[in-house]
Amino acid sequence: MGFIALKMLLGDRAKYIGIVIGLTFASLLITQQSAIFAGIMTRTFSFLSDVGLPDIWVVDPQVKYIDDIRPMQDTMVLRVRGVEGVQWAVPLYKGSLAARRTDGTYQSCTIIGLDDETLMGGPPSMVTGNLWNLRKSGGVIVDADGAAGKLAHILPGGKRVPLQVGDEMELNDNWSVVVGICRVTQTFQTNPVIYTTYSSATSFAPSQRLLLSFVTVKAKPGQDLHALCQRIERATAMRAYTRDEFKMVTFLYYLKYTGMPINFLTAVALGFLVGVAISGQTFYNFTLDNLRYFGTLKAMGAKNGMLLRMILLQALVVGGVGYGLGVGAASAWGMLIGARTQLAFRLPWQLLVVSAMAVLVICLSSAALSIRKVMKLEPAVVFRS
Amino acid sequence: MTASNNGTPKQVEVAVRCDGLTKTFGTGNAAVKALRGVDLEVRNGELLMLVGPSGCGKTTLISVIAGVLRRDGGDCTVFAQDYNRMSEDETTSFRGVNIGFVFQAFNLIPSLTTAENVATPLIINGMKPTAAVSQASKILVEVGFDDRMVRSFPQDLSGGQQQRVAIARSLVHQPRLIVCDEPTSALDGETGHKVMELMRRLGRAENRALVVVTHDSRIFEFADRIAEMEDGRITQVVDSPSKLKAMSNQVV
Numbered sequence: 217m218g219f220i221a222l223k224m225l226l227g228d229r230a231k232y233i234g235i236v237i238g239l240t241f242a243s244l245l246i247t248q249q250s251a252i253f254a255g256i257m258t259r260t261f262s263f264l265s266d267v268g269l270p271d272i273w274v275v276d277p278q279v280k281y282i283d284d285i286r287p288m289q290d291t292m293v294l295r296v297r298g299v300e301g302v303q304w305a306v307p308l309y310k311g312s313l314a315a316r317r318t319d320g321t322y323q324s325c326t327i328i329g330l331d332d333e334t335l336m337g338g339p340p341s342m343v344t345g346n347l348w349n350l351r352k353s354g355g356v357i358v359d360a361d362g363a364a365g366k367l368a369h370i371l372p373g374g375k376r377v378p379l380q381v382g383d384e385m386e387l388n389d390n391w392s393v394v395v396g397i398c399r400v401t402q403t404f405q406t407n408p409v410i411y412t413t414y415s416s417a418t419s420f421a422p423s424q425r426l427l428l429s430f431v432t433v434k435a436k437p438g439q440d441l442h443a444l445c446q447r448i449e450r451a452t453a454m455r456a457y458t459r460d461e462f463k464m465v466t467f468l469y470y471l472k473y474t475g476m477p478i479n480f481l482t483a484v485a486l487g488f489l490v491g492v493a494i495s496g497q498t499f500y501n502f503t504l505d506n507l508r509y510f511g512t513l514k515a516m517g518a519k520n521g522m523l524l525r526m527i528l529l530q531a532l533v534v535g536g537v538g539y540g541l542g543v544g545a546a547s548a549w550g551m552l553i554g555a556r557t558q559l560a561f562r563l564p565w566q567l568l569v570v571s572a573m574a575v576l577v578i579c580l581s582s583a584a585l586s587i588r589k590v591m592k593l594e595p596a597v598v599f600r601s
Numbered sequence: 602m603t604a605s606n607n608g609t610p611k612q613v614e615v616a617v618r619c620d621g622l623t624k625t626f627g628t629g630n631a632a633v634k635a636l637r638g639v640d641l642e643v644r645n646g647e648l649l650m651l652v653g654p655s656g657c658g659k660t661t662l663i664s665v666i667a668g669v670l671r672r673d674g675g676d677c678t679v680f681a682q683d684y685n686r687m688s689e690d691e692t693t694s695f696r697g698v699n700i701g702f703v704f705q706a707f708n709l710i711p712s713l714t715t716a717e718n719v720a721t722p723l724i725i726n727g728m729k730p731t732a733a734v735s736q737a738s739k740i741l742v743e744v745g746f747d748d749r750m751v752r753s754f755p756q757d758l759s760g761g762q763q764q765r766v767a768i769a770r771s772l773v774h775q776p777r778l779i780v781c782d783e784p785t786s787a788l789d790g791e792t793g794h795k796v797m798e799l800m801r802r803l804g805r806a807e808n809r810a811l812v813v814v815t816h817d818s819r820i821f822e823f824a825d826r827i828a829e830m831e832d833g834r835i836t837q838v839v840d841s842p843s844k845l846k847a848m849s850n851q852v853v
């Protein structure tokens with residue numbers, strides 16, 4: 217009967233294409249939107265991923281997410297070092313300040329100050345230059361996207377020349393020199409990222425009473441991280457998070473306090489509804505068009521179970537084709553656009569499963585209506601014209 | 602045609618027996634008594650025509666006989682089996698094995714080729730599509746189709762050709778009862794004549810009964826017996842061809 221079901225489905229070219237287009241559109245929209253959402257959400261904590269080494273981050277108790285900088289006293293580093301089970305603890309500065317471009321315009325940048333001795337928390341990979349060059353007076357390392365983009369020199373003709381090692385720059389009116397170009401994971405804000413030492417960073421920064429953004433901590437081998445966090449919190453009255461906790465806190469903050477999940481859910485719901493509306497409707501109409509033939513098959517001895525399997529097969533075929541095309545189109549779009557822009561796009565297999573489920577739900581709910589109709593069909597209708 | 606095989610019990614000659622068969626559609630004021638006590642016997646090997654004015658219950662009667670509609674009262678056995686003692690699925694399976702259908706509007710599936718349409722009853726009964734299609738092609742040769750027509754689609758065929766395909770489909774699985782509702786009324790006289798000729802030539806067999814509902818007096822000559830219906834009852838059954846003319850003048 218599968219043979220007859222497929223012939224029926226493919227025989228009605230217009231409806232078949234209509235259903236597949238609806239499902240393609242739905243799975244494209246659902247996959248693409250969730251991939252962008254996943255991409256954006258990963259970016260919220262990409263700084264935490266880049267600074268891979270520390271086990272624990274110590275922050276002011278008021279801090280709600282990674283970019284919510286609330287400075288602490290510099291002495292906090294020493295107090296953390298004193299906690300039992302801490303192998304090392306180093307300061308980390310994160311702030312933003314204005315870089316003056318050669319044409320005199322300003323560009324806001326994220327500045328990261330690394331512990332002068334260890335340079336802990338440096339960029340995940342260098343393009344040119346060496347991390348240790350940061351020790352040179354006024355030395356900074358700039359991320360490649362920023363160097364080629366927002367911080368590039370613009371020649372009179374409009375041509376952009378990327379910032380290079382040896383180029384000088386003013387950071388908050390302080391002289392600095394580029395000693396390296398690095399690559400960082402895209403952050404949520406697309407400002408250029410500038411690395412320097414903790415002491416340079418604090419000297420560049422507008423003078424404030426408190427400057428320490430984070431204390432990053434490595435636990436001694438075999439430590440229970442949660443117990444260590446509790447000891448640190450007791451000793452410092454600050455908040456200590458493991459890296460994964462801090463990622464989750466950040467992620468949940470964005471989820472809760474920004475409109476992003478709503479936008480995302482709206483787009484996904486839209487894709488879902490369009491899928492149901494177009495494909496579900498067309499599929500149902502397809503069944504109605506064929507009702508007379510389903511009735512004929514029933515009269516000729518096709519049991520309800522057979523007809524049910526026929527309709528399910530038809531639904532799964534359009535679902536499979538639509539899903540394949542939609543996911544394919546979403547991936548192609550992600551690769552194409554992602555290669556040219558700094559678009560956030562992540563398509564892990566879990567998302568593929570989620571959109572497969574969504575398409576399956578659309579197909580099965582469309583099929584359910586059709587199945588109901590065909591099950592209730594009286595075979596006697598075959599003699600009525 | 603009435604001679605039975607040696608040793609075959611006498612009642613096997615009777616394919617369908619209806620006694621006091623009733624069927625009412627709707628309830629209350631809107632109730633329509635379509636069948637008001639039908640007594641009828643259809644014999645193996647015969648082609649019985651069911652005639653009568655519009656609305657007298659012909660279609661309802663063959664629907665009950667073919668097992669696509671449940672009766673309300675009376676008795677009805679088909680090859681000594683009673684649909685009322687079968688489940689829905691058993692009834693459906695019974696139809697799949699024992700009954701062939703021919704419809705006024707042909708009811709061929711447009712996206713299937715001629716051969717695939719004819720193969721449908723075999724596929725429903727569990728045969729693999731390739732085997733079913735090749736068996737279907739053979740019977741299509743018998744109804745006068747060539748290779749090209751076997752692979753064509755219903756919409757490319759004339760009405761007469763489509764009804765020949767439908768007849769092939771009703772026969773392909775060798776059912777014991779074939780029911781036809783107005784098989785010629787969508788066709789012109791000459792084509793209808795040819796279709797009935799084919800029906801009789803291929804369909805009539807010693808162990809098979811054919812019931813043909815018709816308005817068309819021009820095809821009465823193909824009947825072995827003619828049952829006249831009026832107002833939900835069988836009023837007369839004639840079995841001699843000489844009476845056909847006289848009756849057709851009265852009824853139609």
Ligand SMILES: Nc1ncnc2c1ncn2[C@@H]1O[C@H](COP(=O)(O)OP(=O)(O)OP(=O)(O)O)[C@@H](O)[C@H]1O
Pocket residue numbers: 626627633634635653654655656657658659660661662
């Ligand atoms: N499903 C139904 N619901 C309600 N009434 C019905 C239904 N089917 C048939 N009837 C009524 O039952 C009566 C008999 O109908 P039936 O179709 O059996 O007549 P018929 O002899 O086949 O007529 P025709 O020659 O016009 O095809 C008619 O009055 C018809 O309106």
Ligand SMILES: [Mg+2]
Pocket residue numbers: 659660661782
């Ligand atoms: Mg009728």
